[in-house]
């Protein structure tokens with residue numbers, strides 16, 4: 001056990017208060033510059049300083065409230081698929097049209113569509129879903145260069161924290177489709193892959209749409225990651241690459257069927 005330190009044993013330190021203090025669950029010993037007001041007083045004193053709003057304990061509550069709001073807004077969403085892809089893809093381009101068709105096809109196959117709620121591929125997938133009269137969801141993120149939710153989002157939730165928003169994508173999706181994109185798309189793709197690889201989410205297909213865009217990455221994964229043994233050859237099978245919207249739906253439906261089969265098979 002560490003020896004008890006007393007303010008006297010640290011002559012160079014000059015605490016302004018030397019008594020023990022309990023603040024909720026937190027015990028403060030030999031605290032320096034302790035506030036001698038109570039929590040109630042600080043809460044009720046509207047003239048007091050407002051720097052508490054930028055402290056970590058306060059942030060934790062804000063993070064918690066984002067989880068509560070996200071779970072509340074999405075808990076009754078029907079089964080859904082997340083579509084990731086570049087925020088910079090322009091309307092009319094090939095990737096935009098593919099995302100729009102994917103949004104429509106997902107709705108026709110009975111899925112809601114979840115995107116990051118932004119422009120480009122996200123807008124296109126939301127647009128396809130909304131035009132097909134489906135459930136079009138956008139999980140927006142507060143960014144310094146705010147662009148707001150795209151016009152095709154029918155149910156939008158805005159997040160301050162990337163990691164809270166990521167939890168929502170994962171918790172409410174049955175599959176992930178990645179269209180060509182940049183760092184944001186790669187981040188979302190690799191996070192999904194890691195969670196499937198480590199069994200944190202099970203049997204979720206990860207589909208990379210646009211074989212020519214993804215070919216170099218797949219080759220690098222094979223040549224470097226598999227060759228150097230940093231992933232197992234079987235991990236490659238977690239990734240599906242296709243250029244066909246029908247194939248996307250087939251892969252997702254097959255994965256769903258295998259989940260239902262596993263759930264309805266009694267355990268030995």
Ligand SMILES: CC(C)=CCNc1ncnc2c1ncn2[C@@H]1O[C@H](COP(=O)(O)O)[C@@H](O)[C@H]1O
Pocket residue numbers: 083084085086087088115116117118119122140141143147180181182183184185186188
């Ligand atoms: C014009 C512009 C850059 C707007 C950014 N507005 C955004 N709004 C919502 N989600 C975003 C945005 N930018 C990146 N993301 C997230 O990161 C991914 C795209 O990033 P990237 O363009 O591939 O790297 C999307 O799937 C989305 O979840």
